[in-house]
Amino acid sequence: MLTLRHLAIDTVRENVAFLNRRCTRYHVEDFLGLGRVEVRNDGRSLLAVLNVVDDPAIVGPDEIGLSDPAFGQLGLAAGSAVQLVPPTPPESFELVRAKVGGAALTDDQLAAIIRDITDQRYSKIEIAAFLIACASFMTTAEVLGLTRAMIAAGTRLDWGGPGGIAGTIADKHCIGGIPGNRTSMIVVPIVAAHGLPIPKTSSRAITSPAGTADTMEVLANVDLPVERMQALVREAGGCLVWGGHVRLSPADDILISIERPLAIDTREQLVASILSKKAAAGSTHLLIDIPVGPSAKIRSAGEAVRLRKLFEHVGDRLGLTLEVAITDGSQPVGRGIGPVLEARDVMAVLRNDPASPADLTERALLLAGRILEFDPAVRGGSGNRRARELLESGAALASMERIIGLQGPPPAVATLGSLVAEVASPADGIVSSLDCYRLARIARLAGAPTDKGAGIDLLRKVGERVRRGEPLYRIHAGTNADFTFAQAHAADNSGVVVG
């Protein structure tokens, strides 16, 4: 038996066991070729990837170290005696092999795989194998089965009960890729002001210069436990919080952590991911926003329609009322890219400021209008008008202020980056295109979203006239290193074409 040790190493969603190369109880080589070990102590067992340690200060020869997630999962005290046995791979992996061989999996089979993934019985390479097998081909029935399995593997938010909300729970989701597209922060207060509950959870940026959670955090606290979020929605009709605490569809989080570094992004996995999260969040009525453009995630109308059909097919069978809006993704929305700049645009729209970006206003009203029409009391075709009334009357602003007040103050005051450089037009002419991907990258190099005040302030949009030497946009940064880096990148290729 070996003595269990807790290592303060977070191996990020993978169980890792650390064995001393001079282990006194086991031959390390017996396990090395298998890649994994099973750690056991009466009744409890854990599969872990094996690393070998040569430093007894980290793990001694009669010890086994477990990384942070693994130690917690095994649930034994440090110092416990444990034994090692050759790993028994999760039984459901046999089904993944069948899928690799060309089989279509049943609902029960997909459920078995997703349960084992959720219980962290799969190693990262096993999860990658499952994802790639699914990416190679997947039937529509499998997408539905996978989505159901992902919902079932986690908890499902219940909005009813004493003091709860009965009936419609509205939600929206944008598949992303368009900088500055912060419509949720306008749509949620409008819909809440109308009286339709809309509990919006958002992500932080991973590869983009801002997620809605990052931008909302300029104005308010977004880091709320589920119970406070639910109370808030009952009081204000809506919220704009970070989704990290809402442990819904935990399998989705695990799958995404492998999909992202692989940049494998199929229609099937996108639909299963989004709909499992939304169904688990208790949403009943959902609007999906699919922006289409040459530098967006979805690049053609045909692709957008195929994605729409899959959303509709799966959404209908899950019992969701689902609408898809295919929108213009040809250029960034609004003027600002980066949390502080985007928050400025959003508040300008809500305040009906004449200088607010009209494209952001119109996009938000379009989406809010579609959601308002989920309300049977709103006449078909009048949602957009109703949304505009709520915005122009100040009701939406009041709703946003209530939400901000209830969520509480942001963790830190964020101000616009004080280092400013203007990127000038190389010629007289009309702006013919803005590259979403390139501009996002420059804003990110300037420091966004970690530095909330960093980013890009667009001064010209597509179709606007510009003179040679006039500024196309401003770069804001907080540190010299970021500032220099972003400027160099913009000098190389500004992302703006003047034709």
Added chain:
Amino acid sequence: MLTLRHLAIDTVRENVAFLNRRCTRYHVEDFLGLGRVEVRNDGRSLLAVLNVVDDPAIVGPDEIGLSDPAFGQLGLAAGSAVQLVPPTPPESFELVRAKVGGAALTDDQLAAIIRDITDQRYSKIEIAAFLIACASFMTTAEVLGLTRAMIAAGTRLDWGGPGGIAGTIADKHCIGGIPGNRTSMIVVPIVAAHGLPIPKTSSRAITSPAGTADTMEVLANVDLPVERMQALVREAGGCLVWGGHVRLSPADDILISIERPLAIDTREQLVASILSKKAAAGSTHLLIDIPVGPSAKIRSAGEAVRLRKLFEHVGDRLGLTLEVAITDGSQPVGRGIGPVLEARDVMAVLRNDPASPADLTERALLLAGRILEFDPAVRGGSGNRRARELLESGAALASMERIIGLQGPPPAVATLGSLVAEVASPADGIVSSLDCYRLARIARLAGAPTDKGAGIDLLRKVGERVRRGEPLYRIHAGTNADFTFAQAHAADNSGVVVG
């Protein structure tokens, strides 16, 4: 900049960087979602998976730790200043994504992927993605391209030069799965005695109770550097060494380290793996042994023929003279399973001991005969007779003794496990089947191959008569724990059917 630290942690074929959660220079979250970081210092750069450390004794807040393979690969001294940048995935991974999407890859594209894998620029999940995409479908042209790419990514043994061997270099390979099938240890001395050079490298067991390297190590040292192996073959005409030092087709070693835990074992990958290793070893004439049986790796004649055709197709185009022998894999070969017991059988055959297992003798003569016919001087159809002459005359034994003498004594004396239990027949009758998989598992539980004296000694083979209560086989073990475990497993299901 962070200070580089070398951590004595072997993360086994994956580069891992360890960052303190309170890192003073970077926000850990900026990299966490991407899964990896790129570690840089003027000119040098390394991609590594990111782990987060909470213990400053392992990695301090102004340090970055690199695991053992990663530190060596970056090649900077401990204490060097390094910076972190967001990871740029290897360019060739774009091709893996294309393959996932259904593309067939060209030779150049496969070469680019294999080069990056060999240079350890792929993470384990990226390698898994490549393997699964290939397992889903692969054209014959791709198998050939992959094999060529794997050969080109490593060094190739040269048997010519001053004092070298010109012309035929014979080799054999068994695709495995049959316990006791130690024909190489008889074939090599026969072929060497004939005067045909046969430099045989073998593997150690990973999941089986013995590999040829494990069994040969009962008789001689198998752990020789390449130069000594080459000298030995020039002198004795053959060798039986462990292949671990011969760094040929390094990409194959990396791919296998991911394939094995996934138990993904396609025909295409098997052929590319074996032929890349054999071509890189400088073999010109190769015999492939494919045992077929209900508990073997290949379970039907049809499967064996498809595998044979692929071996022939790729082998021909690589310029190898390749023959395939499809053999009986319905039960173990010989009597012993486990290193000491198998070495006993092999030496009994070479000594022409009347008690030696006839099936092992005949199998070895069949394979040796096919290899001898690679010699233009041996008349077609007479190889088997020539092999038998060399065995019965004692020439093969003398050849084996010369090889053993030149390889040197084994690292430790191995003796048969002294704990012995007999597994009795449950009925009168005739043995109708022996389960290769089950018997291998029991032998492994008894301690083989780590405990060289452990294993199974078969007393009855298929077709032999047995009385109720008479022993079917003996279990040998060296420790009480292994002994009890193996006995319990055999009691549960002995692996022998008496009909």
